[in-house]
Amino acid sequence: MDAIDDATLERMLDLAAVAVGDDARERLRKDLGRVLESMEAIAEAPIDDLPPTYGVGEESRTRPDAPVAGLDREAALSAAPKSADDHFVLPSAMGRSKK
């Protein structure tokens, strides 16, 4: 696997919705490069014909399709970083709210 270049790292940070300072960014790029280089064994292993395994549990089951009580509104809102009028309050998705 190739080392991560600056543009790729920038895109990954954007997708992951995290920001880091310049020093931390360079350290992160180097660390990720080393980690990916250490994974060459995977790239070279004769495993092309094997199916991927995404889970190891027994066959997943579903509950009956019936309504069950979840957290009540008060309990859910008690953990909210900000709430008002029985609702979660979020920043504007389109830029800072005028209000």
Next chain:
Amino acid sequence: MTLEEHIAAIVGGAKVRERAEAALASVGDDDLDAYLELDRERILADADALDARLARGEELPLAGAPIAIKDNLCQRGTRTTCGSRLLEEWVAPYDATVVERLREAGALLFGKTNLDEFAMGSSTENSAFGPTKNPKDPSRVPGGSSGGSAAAVGAGHCAASLGSDTGGSVRQPAAYCGVHALKPTYGRVSRFGLVAFASSLDQVAPFGATVDDVARIYDVIAGPDPRDATSAERAVESGVNALGGGVEGLRVGVVRPCLEQADAPVAAALADAAKRLESAGVQLKDIALEHLDLALSAYYLIAPAEAASNLARFDGARYGLRVEGDDLAETYRATRSRFGPEVIRRIVLGTYALSEGYADEAYVRASRARTALIRAFTSAFDSVDLLLLPTAPTVAFPLGERTGDPLAMYAADVFTVPASLAGLPASSSPVGDDGGLPIGAQLVGRPFEETTLLRAMEVLS
């Protein structure tokens, strides 16, 4: 005091409150920093309530024993921080299933223990609230990520504790702190209320000072749970009842390449452990498990990929910390940038592993390697009943030694991630020491054969 001794004391007339006060006193002013929360008032009030339940004649298998809980398990009304600034003030509104089962069995929920942030680490140094120290040598790490839970039992603060094991996070700290731990088969114990790190790997697991203690906690927490769709609909054979069954006739495969890769004192202790098993009637056989060399790489692509997905929920909107930005996207970014460096490293690595253009050669290929490893285990279990290998290649390393080198830190998991990827039950038991620092032996069993592991652990102890 072990769990078994605690129960005997209660049966002999001791009060849970007395035992709770003794346990709190044992924590005292030590500098191990095993706990993120130890609420004396709440613990003593709960102890009084347990004394009242016992006085009413309730049958409580855990008899008010103090049990510490890793701080990524939800305990109603208590902060559950996951060792992260993002959840520093978050109070769980419900109990994890395992916590609920401990309460019903009469456990005294003792304290919330320190961990690497979101269980990502092998030394507990990634906790946002500072590292825990090893009770055998406070200049060294206790292992991780469940280092607080292992240290709490190793120091004798509590009768037992719960941790979580994704790639070795109970087995490796158990080895470093000289205690026993059992990671059950994936699906054997409910994950409901365990803050998710890597959902296809995470398992809740007990620590104890003795095998009997581990078996007692296992019996309480194991079993199906309708709130976790991955929990197995299987009856649970009692671990306690299996003890004393011996190992006569069992076939144990010694994973020779791992012994050769380990430090000399670790390899020597494992060789002695193998001899103990042989003396007890086990047939030993050398095994060279195929594809072991792929395990660490596969794990460090799969687990970060799942973590990147699971940790997307920490966005400052629904719970936990919010750092306000100019708009929603900037709020997400500002909030999530408060993750620690290791969590950010894994989120970014996982995002890479799942991204278009890279997923086939990273996540999908790692998942093919996982298949190869599972098949290698299946093949090995055609000829043996258990596998024996070191829990970790070294004894506990000094605090700070590996914090600047992620590859060196990840290497501490090299012998524990294979069983995690295959979802197999695996244990760690102390089998020797190097200059006073404990050495752990790992046993790996077939799916849902935890009782076979417990019988062999008993011989090793």
